[in-house]
Amino acid sequence: MIQQTDRPVLAIRQAVFPQDLPVVTSLFSAYVASLGIDLSYQNYSDEVLNLPGKYAEANGGALFLASLESSPDDIIGCACLRALAPPEKGEVKRFYIKPHSRRLGAGRKLLECVIQEARKLGYEELYLDTLETMTAARGLYSAFGFKEIENYYGSPLKGTVFFKLRLEGGDSLQPQSAPP
DSSP: OOOOOOOOOEEEEEOOTTTTHHHHHHHHHHHHHHHTSOOGGGTHHHHHHTTTGGGSGGGTOEEEEEEETTEEEEEEEEEEEEEETTTTEEEEEEEEEOGGGTTSSHHHHHHHHHHHHHHHTTOSEEEEEEETTOHHHHHHHHHTTOEEESOSSOOOOTTEEEEEEEOTTSOSSSOSSOOO
16 A cells, blocks of 8 residues: 655745845855855855845845745745846746755745746746756756756856746646656
């Protein structure tokens, strides 16, 4: 007999600044530490100093936080959206789930929120990059319809994989199949 386990109920909300600044900077630090690479080429230090910065709604961005509904103050992950030029393009950034909270569906829910917000803001295309070693993340992006593309911003890092999602047509909000 197969036993099913109930997944915890997740809550996703937009970050509120300055209240959420400590948790956002902590998540960003954990994210960068997990990568094991230098993000100075992305002006990461300035990004953190100026939060919400490019992720502010006024700048065409958003910063989402995930928690378990039973523990709303225990933030388990984040995902950001920022504008790219020209204005109908957006980019997913700082997509991170704490290791102990992975495989609960938080990544899926965060990505759904980012895509929904991108549509709301009028973006026609959504871009992102990840490392080729992040197979679970790549599977999630593919399940949502993201397609691998060439380096779209001149990243100097070897082993980076680039993705693009066309938001027109309305079929990109739900994943095409559940990732493993």
